[in-house]
Amino acid sequence: MTESPASYTDVLIIGAGPSGLMAAYWMARCGVNARIIDKRGTKVFTGQADGLRPRTLELLDSIGVVHRVLHEACEAAEFSFWGPGEDGRLERQEQHPIHDVNASPFGNCLLNQGRIERFILDAIKDCSDLEVERGVIAESLEYDETLESSGDVYPITVTLRTLSEEEASPSSTGGSGGVRNGLFRSNITPDDWDDLIKKSKERPGNVETVKAKYLIGCDGAHSWTRKQLNIPFEGSTTEHIWGVVDMVPITDFPDIRRVCTVATDHGTLLVIPREKQLVRLYLPLQAVDGTLASLDRSSITLDMIRQKAKQMLKPFDFDFKICDWWTVYQVGRRLASNFTKGRIHLAGDAIHTHSPKAGLGMNMSMQDGFNIGWKVALVAKGIARASILATYELERKRTAQMLIDLDRRLQPLFVKAQEGDSAESAAPSNGKETLVDVIQLSIAFSNGYVCHYGPSSLVHKGGEDIAANLIPGERFPPAKIRNQADGRAWWTTRLFTGDGRFRIVLLAGDLRREDQRQRVVTFSAHLASAGSVLQRYRSEGEKLDSLIEVITIHSAPVREMDFFDFPEMLRLFDQERGWAYDRIWSDDECLWDRQSTGKAYGSWGVDRIRGALVILRPDQHIGWVGNIEDVDGMTGYFEQILVPITA
């Protein structure tokens, strides 16, 4: 056995699923020295998670790939509720459009996880050399807590082992005529991490010791990282086995291309239309007595799923010949008691599991990775204080808890009342709520319009009187605004690129009024002064906007203002590139896009004359809201977060 000397990396990410890749994106984009490993030899290609919520699409817009998602994905345009009518026959009971254009540029859409991972991988490649090291497993983890607060040290030691090709390629072919299934990743199958390490040790393998400053564990529900940290994964597994199948349906059920719940005597079926003529079905297969020991695994076949679907969709005909992927799972509803231990953070399924029925798993995981990623990146680069890392658990644990609560409320509505899992099925409300109620109530949460991040160094609450709907902790409500220099209409989700910078968004109000113009001039003069955050946190040789970008959105019509009417600090001059034309915008109606433009100030609850001042974090969440005069409040925000520059 040969061991090479230890190598060093600032950040090590274990697991290259949606959460790990999102975290890796930030390392790539911010130029952090990082590595990312995955035990599987290849990425996933079919099946797995598939639903993308508006907020996730907004994040994908900020990293420049949403156009590819929208091109390939299946938009879920409408939602139908089916159930027995008075004659007992299945009938459509309600139908709703899904996309609320006033809430997000994006609706809901479906695309397999493999493609989404591909797009994030491409975004990583576009800005760095960071590559996923596949077929690599971690086999030991040491964490030296005594070094935790020492800054530029490597308290984490991980031993990595390169697997053989065979070990890294689990069989994904089940018994059903070569159709790929996901049983090997299912939670009814035991985890193979320990086995892989054991087997791999029997041959002279490539073993490497890596020392890291930070570690992000994104290694799934069976998380090896979580186990090394002895972090409890609390909750329970319910008694129902569920089936999932991606297939091309042959049916006369009229809403097979709409998102549907179909309530029947045999439980509730969930229908999700997908790309390439595929439709996904989720269906309750059987109740299992307490533990999985009682489950006859050989009984779980694609045909079992087919028969159940046929039964549930009666009197409509249903069958399929083309099946792309299928799996079965048991609902495990668990939450890690900690998301963080010192410099080690967990994300994605490693910290929360739940049923896929809320269609949120991949979204939550990507949002976890997005949240921890920029924080670790800025701290690893020495830009932000290490104290901001504590906000990760604060912010994401509450969200994860809300998700699990939602899932718990949905569960009894999907299985037959008499089969409902006894202990857990008691709905937190009066037990009489219907699926329609729960789904309608949870839309803002599910779609990611609200997330309830609490107060912290990164979230200063307040400012309700200045901007009623710009709530610190929440995402900046997207708007389509017009560029002052060229007249183009752009979504803020794309404008506020995920490049690791904070943003001061100056909602400048109406500069046609002299008093308001004077307020903006005074603010700009402050930005130019030696005491402004732009000047104070600027590293030697760096540009004035390298860490904090100032974006102005005024409320006068584009035609009545000129780019050069705005103070120079708002449109920074560059010796080589001239004026920054992408900094001055207007909440002006656009002749060729009336539906989406000219309404931003109103939707933000901001006075069109007086405007407001907003700080956005790199993830487009609102950090602080104040008046244009409140430069002290603005400065104070950054003082808590950023590392002072030492001359």
Next chain:
Amino acid sequence: MTESPASYTDVLIIGAGPSGLMAAYWMARCGVNARIIDKRGTKVFTGQADGLRPRTLELLDSIGVVHRVLHEACEAAEFSFWGPGEDGRLERQEQHPIHDVNASPFGNCLLNQGRIERFILDAIKDCSDLEVERGVIAESLEYDETLESSGDVYPITVTLRTLSEEEASPSSTGGSGGVRNGLFRSNITPDDWDDLIKKSKERPGNVETVKAKYLIGCDGAHSWTRKQLNIPFEGSTTEHIWGVVDMVPITDFPDIRRVCTVATDHGTLLVIPREKQLVRLYLPLQAVDGTLASLDRSSITLDMIRQKAKQMLKPFDFDFKICDWWTVYQVGRRLASNFTKGRIHLAGDAIHTHSPKAGLGMNMSMQDGFNIGWKVALVAKGIARASILATYELERKRTAQMLIDLDRRLQPLFVKAQEGDSAESAAPSNGKETLVDVIQLSIAFSNGYVCHYGPSSLVHKGGEDIAANLIPGERFPPAKIRNQADGRAWWTTRLFTGDGRFRIVLLAGDLRREDQRQRVVTFSAHLASAGSVLQRYRSEGEKLDSLIEVITIHSAPVREMDFFDFPEMLRLFDQERGWAYDRIWSDDECLWDRQSTGKAYGSWGVDRIRGALVILRPDQHIGWVGNIEDVDGMTGYFEQILVPITA
């Protein structure tokens, strides 16, 4: 010298610029045995053509790449006219939005030719193994006219020679500090084709004889193919030298990020904003005495262009430090007297040259390639009659002539009156027209909303009383319609995929009315009958929609109809894939896209109750319009075009 025996290909394309690649796309998509060669060793990366018009974007939508263009391109949102005010100082005189949402889903945008070629190359790769053979030149062409009408024969013989790497890589670096320039491709530089062949012959090269059924020459203004055919290239070269530069401006000219014409005493400057902070300028550099012999080539430098721009933009400051590309050219306004000789067709600059100021060069070339491509592909596959090839020259020559006329009218408006090229500058109208007039008048033509294709076997005029705005020969006016099965809103430009199929578009009207439902049932019964074009032109083993796809667009709200209300022939059943959910659409308003939906019947001039019947060619141009009862007219259209199936 070694010569291998002749190889055979159905279609040979010479030149892999925008027109050649568009033609190649059809070969790839339709599965035609084809080859495409280019004398250059690498594709272009910077500079060249840049403007994309709405019609071109519609075509790019039909081949599935427009989302990539829109993501990277710079949208040209507004157009400004600048000129001297009463005090002689430059001022903005007019400003107009560019995108007319009622005319096209797309506005105008700018992106360098290299990226556009990349997207078409990717579209080709997605459906075939066809690759551009680079660094390959044609050195002889023989055409055996006696074989012309003999069907499955190879009347064309071309000798190809593989160039050395050095020969295939012309220096693109000028004298100005390593900035890439386009002088080697400029029309003030002599063509190097003959030189390349001569030099290449001196070494033992790889020579190959290729026999082809069809040849498409897309080899630029100096077209070698055109010369072999002795086709006159008529017109003249004007006396002005023009400069073009792509640079990042440093200026206080307020509209530098808008499309502008700036009229000055020194002629008119054209400003075109581009991607990556670049701006392109077109400017008149100097009058040359008659022939290029009088031109001092060493005087043409980047600095000459810089100084001229500074002078023209006074009193505004102007300069640049970053230059991406520059070139100079002389306006050559020429039209080939024939576009076709037997089985050989020419496309793009090989048949028309003009100034780039109308911003149409690349668009016209791509549209040429798109037009000839599908025709040659369907004929080469034995699906369509060879007689349809004659429509290429008929359709594209008139368009090219219109382009040259437009360019001729624009020219005198761009140079100083006293310097205007004498013979040509006489505007066809009264000479008093202004730039604003000409541009406004030519918008429908420039944007590609009208093209005036004349009557032919592919264009049966008529039907004005049935659909006032569906004019045979013109493109199908795009509309956003809703899918009956899933409720999604889609543009017709994407729905009518460029896959080589004709389409019968059944504008089914309002099926809530029994009389109208009966008309549609009768029509569908005809489709099912043995005499229908679907049945008659179906090859053995092929699906019923493999050559002609039927798309239904009805006018009732989606909610008031059901997918299964429509006759089976309109939603063909497939044994493996079930019902074709992508065939039934509605001109229904969409809650989340009110601006673009629910107006299609009105814009087409079609009665919402009675509907109409439309035949679309594979390029989305209208071939025929009739009443739903007029199955004879519909059948007659296809009888003239398609090759009967022999049992």
